[in-house]
Amino acid sequence: MVNCVVRNWNGEEVGQATLELKVAKEENAAHVVHRALVRQQANARxxxxxxxxxxxxxxxxxxxxxxxxxxxxxxxxxxxxxxxxxxxxxxxxxxxYDTKMNRKERRLALRTAFFSRAEDMIVVEEFADKLPRPKTKELVEAIARWGVEPNSKVLLILAEREENVYLSARNVAKMKIIPATQLNVFDLLAADKIVTTPSALVKIQEVYSE
Structure with missing residues (x-):
């Protein structure tokens, strides 16, 4: 189980969020995640x-x-x-170049990769209502308030696609936005910081718990 601090739009701590996922054993974790990463990159060729x-x-x-x-x-x-x-x-x-990997093993690798990035995870309250219209500048300023350093690679995980958030984020050079149901090992490992919301964590818990 991982406990994460929840921040609001202004970067202030307002609560706690928990995440509990079944992950690979410590001695096998690196091997499982590596296999999943190689598979993903090979299948993209x-x-x-x-x-x-x-x-x-x-x-x-x-x-x-x-x-x-x-x-x-x-x-x-x-x-x-x-x-x-x-x-x-x-x-x-x-x-x-397609490489096969059992579904259970793929999901185990995904959970393990996500769990391994707990220290780099930033959980923020739902903020779609803070962007009534697409505004990249406001989103970039908010990310800075949440503790993300400039020029960091950011992976933004949302429970579902929010149009104004997507339009605000798509122009940021080192930011990628994905829904919680489309996690992948490469994006989880490539990002310097992972920004998500409590509802996205709940969705991840539901979809990837087993």
């Missing part, structure tokens, strides 16, 4: 890189010169991999 072999490169059907008597090295094709404009040896071909 397009796998469309492609090169042509000597059989696929255009030309080279005719022997460039006779086998003997010229004083030059023997050559059978101008599209040999040794020649400029020739084929590529063992080059990349389109392939599928």
């Amino acid at each position: 397009q796998g469309t890189a492609s090169t042509k072999t000597r059989a696929e490169v255009r030309g080279g059907g005719r022997k460039p010169w006779r086998q003997k008597g010229t004083g030059r090295a023997r050559a059978g094709s101008i599209r040999s991999p040794l020649w400029r404009g020739g084929g590529v040896i063992f080059g990349p071909k389109p392939r599928d």
